[in-house]
Amino acid sequence: MSAALDALAPVAGRRRLTDRAMRALLWAGTLVALVPLVLVLWFLLQKGLGALSVDFFTTDPTGNFLGDPGGVRSAILGTLEIVALASAIGIPIGVGVALYLVEYGGQRWFAQAVRYFVDVMTGVPSIVFGLFVYIVLVVSGIGGSFAGWKGSVALALLMLPVVTRSAEVVLALVPDHLREAALALGAPRWKVILRIVLPTALPGLVTASLLAVARAMGETAPLLFTSAIVMGRSWDLGGRMNSLPVQIYNDVSSPNDQIVARAWGAALTLVALILLITLVARFIARRSRLA
Amino acid sequence: MSNDTLTPAPTAAAPRAAPAMPDGHSMTVRDLHAHYGDTHAIKGVSMGYAANQVTAMIGPSGCGKSTLLRCLNRMHEEIPGARAEGTVLLDETDIYARGIDVVAVRRAIGMVFQRANPFPTMSVFDNVAAGLRLNGVKGVDLHERVEVSLRGAGLWDEVKDRLGRPGIGLSGGQQQRLCIARAIAVRPRVVLMDEPCSALDPIATLKVEELIAALKRDFTIVIVTHNMQQAARVSDTTAFFYLGELVEHAPTDAIFSNPGDPRTEEYVTGKFG
Numbered sequence: 001m002s003a004a005l006d007a008l009a010p011v012a013g014r015r016r017l018t019d020r021a022m023r024a025l026l027w028a029g030t031l032v033a034l035v036p037l038v039l040v041l042w043f044l045l046q047k048g049l050g051a052l053s054v055d056f057f058t059t060d061p062t063g064n065f066l067g068d069p070g071g072v073r074s075a076i077l078g079t080l081e082i083v084a085l086a087s088a089i090g091i092p093i094g095v096g097v098a099l100y101l102v103e104y105g106g107q108r109w110f111a112q113a114v115r116y117f118v119d120v121m122t123g124v125p126s127i128v129f130g131l132f133v134y135i136v137l138v139v140s141g142i143g144g145s146f147a148g149w150k151g152s153v154a155l156a157l158l159m160l161p162v163v164t165r166s167a168e169v170v171l172a173l174v175p176d177h178l179r180e181a182a183l184a185l186g187a188p189r190w191k192v193i194l195r196i197v198l199p200t201a202l203p204g205l206v207t208a209s210l211l212a213v214a215r216a217m218g219e220t221a222p223l224l225f226t227s228a229i230v231m232g233r234s235w236d237l238g239g240r241m242n243s244l245p246v247q248i249y250n251d252v253s254s255p256n257d258q259i260v261a262r263a264w265g266a267a268l269t270l271v272a273l274i275l276l277i278t279l280v281a282r283f284i285a286r287r288s289r290l291a
Numbered sequence: 292m293s294n295d296t297l298t299p300a301p302t303a304a305a306p307r308a309a310p311a312m313p314d315g316h317s318m319t320v321r322d323l324h325a326h327y328g329d330t331h332a333i334k335g336v337s338m339g340y341a342a343n344q345v346t347a348m349i350g351p352s353g354c355g356k357s358t359l360l361r362c363l364n365r366m367h368e369e370i371p372g373a374r375a376e377g378t379v380l381l382d383e384t385d386i387y388a389r390g391i392d393v394v395a396v397r398r399a400i401g402m403v404f405q406r407a408n409p410f411p412t413m414s415v416f417d418n419v420a421a422g423l424r425l426n427g428v429k430g431v432d433l434h435e436r437v438e439v440s441l442r443g444a445g446l447w448d449e450v451k452d453r454l455g456r457p458g459i460g461l462s463g464g465q466q467q468r469l470c471i472a473r474a475i476a477v478r479p480r481v482v483l484m485d486e487p488c489s490a491l492d493p494i495a496t497l498k499v500e501e502l503i504a505a506l507k508r509d510f511t512i513v514i515v516t517h518n519m520q521q522a523a524r525v526s527d528t529t530a531f532f533y534l535g536e537l538v539e540h541a542p543t544d545a546i547f548s549n550p551g552d553p554r555t556e557e558y559v560t561g562k563f564g
Binding site: 106175177178179183186187192195196199200 | 364366369371394395396397398399401402404406408410411412421422424425426427470473474477
């Protein structure tokens with residue numbers, strides 16, 4: 001048989017065996033990784049679905065240990081308000097820092113230092129941000145004691161490095177030849193950024209921001225000692241405020257089964273909210289011209 | 292100093308009634324050096340670019356022809372670590388002089404790049420209007436200026452029914468002519484072209500070359516090309532560069548038929564490069 005045909009001969013037994021073994025190993029690894037995810041979703045649905053009702057979404061928690069515990073309306077509203085304010089603070093600053101890093105900083109030592117500290121900030125545990133705001137804003141008594149807006153500040157700090165890092169990646173994806181084309185037309189740099197770079201990167205920036213929002217929405221620790229918890233109605237960012245994660249944290253340790261069930265319902269609601277945001281982010285990312 | 296006082300660009304299709312611009316704009320380079328970090332890319336080049344003429348710059352890769360082109364409108368310095376020293380005159384003004392606004396330099400000296408680079412977020416119309424809008428030019432009839440520029444770039448008839456469609460939806464050759472329309476819409480005095488046809492097929496190349504011949508009535512044109520036939524077809528004078536130095540600058544006929552330097556002869560006859 002010629003050499004050329006040898007090459008087309010069936011794969012040797014040992015190679016095929018190795019191939020099968022490795023495939024099986026990778027399959028097993030994937031399955032093991034999927035087990036906790038599936039279990040979490042299954043428990044959430046099993047225990048949470050039962051708690052959902054019209055009243056669950058339309059009444060505030062009463063705080064009564066016995067009798068009607070109420071729903072989670074104020075927690076949902078609180079989460080939405082606190083996260084909205086946190087986004088209003090964190091996203092513009094984060095995108096601004098990213099713009100500095102990509103458009104002006106480059107490899108300068110200051111930009112490198114900023115990148116380093118942003119990375120450090122990404123690794124700071126969320127409870128540290130909570131404690132920081134607790135000491136700076138709550139203990140000091142600025143604007144009263146616990147308040148929703150103080151929770152927003154803690155969440156904004158948490159979002160800042162996430163937004164900055166992902167926005168930097170997205171802005172760096174804007175091709176340099178577009179900046180050059182605009183500069184060669186005689187556009188000042190700030191206009192190039194405002195009219196060319198930002199619109200081109202917009203879908204990616206929205207995605208980056210929404211993922212940071214989703215991340216912040218599920219955080220409990222930054223809110224525990226900042227916006228705290230309140231039973232009954234609380235729509236005012238200037239006062240104590242309820243939120244889904246803190247409500248869950250509080251409810252799940254209750255000896256009352258009805259209140260524990262409320263925690264499951266609230267957890268399901270929170271996961272659904274975050275899933276919704278992630279889906280929107282993916283949808284926008286898919287329409288991105290740069291991806 | 293306003294570019295808007297200049298006469299409108301001609302239409303490529305219709306013969307123009309008005310005479311060609313009486314006084315075109317020339318450029319002069321004196322003892323120009325350009326660096327990328329530690330690399331000395333241009334080593335003391337001096338040459339002129341005559342008004343309303345097409346000057347071609349040829350030479351092997353890395354000879355500094357594109358770098359020199361980017362020095363002519365100070366785009367070279369946009370690359371981190373790049374710098375240039377020397378004198379570059381637009382008419383009598385040194386564009387590297389202290390106090391010269393680099394933004395104004397680029398408005399007066401437009402550029403077309405190797406890769407067609409229309410703005411992806413903008414329509415055909417907005418791409419052509421982009422220069423005027425980015426410059427904050429007021430008191431110009433945008434629609435008229437866009438039409439004149441697209442006609443000037445020989446693209447009007449192909450895109451007049453889809454001005455609102457994205458610019459990146461056009462073919463490669465159309466995109467490059469769109470970029471030319473975008474460059475001439477701000478009424479520069481000089482148009483720099485950096486291998487404008489290297490990514491185009493022969494038919495699109497032919498269209499751009501015809502366009503260059505028409506455009507020189509209104510603009511001084513400098514073109515960098517690695518295609519010697521193209522230099523021979525479109526240019527009035529040709530400059531040959533080698534290793535960051537200007538070897539020879541002469542009328543195009545002379546460069547290709549009777550070059551003065553043996554290196555030029557070897558290059559244009561295909562012995563190296």
